[in-house]
Amino acid sequence: MKCFYEVIRAEENLPIKAFIHSINGLEMHWHNEMEIILVLQGSVNIRVGNELYSLSENDLILINSNEIHNINKTKEENMLLAVQMNPSYYSAYYPRFNKIMIDCKSFLYGKEAQERFDIVRHYLAKIVWELNKKGKGYQLIIGSEIHLLTAYLVNNFDYHFIEDEKSASINKDIHRLQSIISFINENLERKVTLQEIADREKLNVYYLSHFIKKKMGVSFQEYINIIRLDKAVNSLTSTNKTITEISYASGFPSTKSFNKNFKITYGCSPTEHRKENTKYLNNIKKIENTNFHEKKSRTYLDVDRNAALKKLFTYLKPLDNEIQDDNVTTNDKEAISVNAKKKGMYYVPYWKKLITYSRASEGLRKSWQNQLKELQNEIGFEYIRFHGIFSDDMMICNFNEENNIVYNWYYVDELLDFFKKVNIKPFIELGFMPSEIKKSDETVFWWKANISQPKDIKLWTDLVVEFIKHCINRYGLKEVETWYFEVWNEPDLEYVFWVGGKEEYFEFYKQTALAVKSISEKLRVGGPAITYQALSDNAWFEDFLLYYNKNNFPLDFFSFHIYPEAYSLQEAVENLKMMIEQGKKLEESDKNWEEAPRIYYGKDNTYDTLNLINDKIKKSLNHYTEIHITEWNASAYNRNLIHDTCFVATFIISNILKCIGKVNSIGYWTFTDIMEETKAGISAFHGGFGLINNNGLKKPSYFAYYLLSKLGKEIIEQGEEYIITKTDEDIQVLVYNYAYFDDLFLNGDTSALTNTERYLVYERKSPKEIDLNVMEISGSYKITKYQLDREHGSAFDEWINMGAPENMTQQELNYLKGKAHPKMTIEYLKLNGEYKEKLYIPVHGVELITLEKKL
Structure with missing residues (x-):
């Protein structure tokens, strides 16, 4: 019998171990711990x-110390919560607790008598919740x-209570039983008799038969058959042996005996069981054999873990509402002092270098253009990157009467003209493949971006050359030489964004880069725009570098994509290949791909x-x-509900400030929710990627960039969750309180994340209390404070306060737009040597103070 465990937390300094597990079969065993099992x-x-008891969803049972028990699955898949407690721990408080035998079995009572069991379920849920949050003092x-x-x-x-004499007798019996079971298991393949064991244990055979029945709940022969059946079940689903071979290898005297016992136990024949359960156990085998990231990225044994834990956590509410917020009332206190005259370090605000959006043609819409215009007015990015400059909806490639390709640049001109108007340069991803020159029909996204190679590489390079020449003729060579040209998108994801292997992409990149450089050596071309997992899971990037060193083709920059989730890429690619073989369209896989189980x-x-990227390149x-x-x-999923929250503001600020000097640009994907990789989001706050939602409401993530844009030119102090900058005599202080995901969410559980409650998936953290002291500062100053948190500037949180209305009227939208801005306060002070302030930063909160010198 086998048992598969997923440990939530096992703390050495706590008298408890809690874990979620899915049972196929757990052999008879016992342990000193008291154990509560909740289905x-x-x-x-x-x-x-x-x-023998049958437990269904929501049933619980308490198994006392040293009670012999075993668990078997039914025809249903299962998921259990087990909480094991060491009874010896309580002896100091309750001396006889290690001898107590408690009768707690919820399934013996009806619905009307479940209240006292609900309170037990509450404590179990609370323990799991606290183990997961792991906040300060969580052990207490x-x-x-x-x-x-x-x-x-x-x-x-x-x-x-078990008396001392009886306790000693029980321990003696357990020792004897352990000896008997070990002997049976070691000699299972031959005929083991009760008389043989009786002689070995120096017992009367009739006493031994009664002893086994009393202690194990089954007769000697029944136990033998159970063990043999378990061995047979494993062989049925993991080998190609015949039923006859399995029956004899498992110790049954005949196939008839095997079939009879199997049907009594499992309610079906061995052949029927093999058909039904082979896929189930193959999934287990995959989990055991995959690497760490792949193992964690699956829902456990294909059971809906999220739904199960969501059910468990409903029991938190009857006794308290603590989980509605961080139940921490104390603040983390910190003192920050800085000398305003300190010589600073000049840095490049690389976060303003690049912003992104989904596909080229979306940039032709008025609402989209209005959002970009506002973004540029308030923050001002230098470049914008996007998909699909050559995709069919840009209508570039056309056939004339002689069946030759002619180009239409009308929509390209309209888009690039608008970029120029709002003072942003294009970072052009060269892709995807126009239908007129495609090699095959594979597509991705709702808008059917063709991901195949060209049927003739010259048709592709001609398109690239003519496109760049047209841009030069329209905007001038010096201007276009300031642009970036990126070759394709995520070619490491075979059959997702690229049909072909890495060698085909390497040659494709080479020919494309040479085509770009054939126009001007000063044009900038690069790639390979691969995912973060390709850097750690395989040698894709190393092979690209090796190919580059051998072929010496143009490569002016490297590009990569970084998201915090891990996926089982190999399994996804295999599924996509299977879809192609079955004649299905790849875009049918988009939903499954996006909603695949993920860990963070x-x-x-x-x-x-x-750091990994830099190390690989330097080598x-x-x-x-x-x-x-x-x-x-903060997520690669375009319906992840965290995207609309204040968390993302602190995610952006924390990561950007930590990575200063590590990279030339980091382009947030994307600036707007107006995007159609899948169909447009229905809810106003549907978890879209954007800094701005479909209605033009600015999310907290937008204001992260807004506040970053107000920092000065020199860094004079930087520490854990704060940075202080200056420009001349002006000082800027940015402080934030960044809480990352909790253990359950990190491991793929989204049960605590709902449309209206999106803050229960983070680690437990305290508000910050900061004593700020800026020294060596004198003169007249304008002090401006910006507060961004759940109560100030979060459109999503204000939307929840409104009642989460959908299909909002213009009046409602105007109200939210008025609320969607950090709280701003202004005062004028004459400073004489120092500026002191006490700051209170809630979890997921940000505060910026600017001290502007006045004459």
């Missing part, structure tokens, strides 16, 4: 002693919850990935090459 999903059969909170749980059990359920890398993933190249992150976000 989160599905059903199981549990034998305790000589009693868990300790108190465990004491409250055990006190509740003692006061509300029947129990009795750690808090420093962006920083770590940039292969002996010259400097620009590095651009042309896609970056």
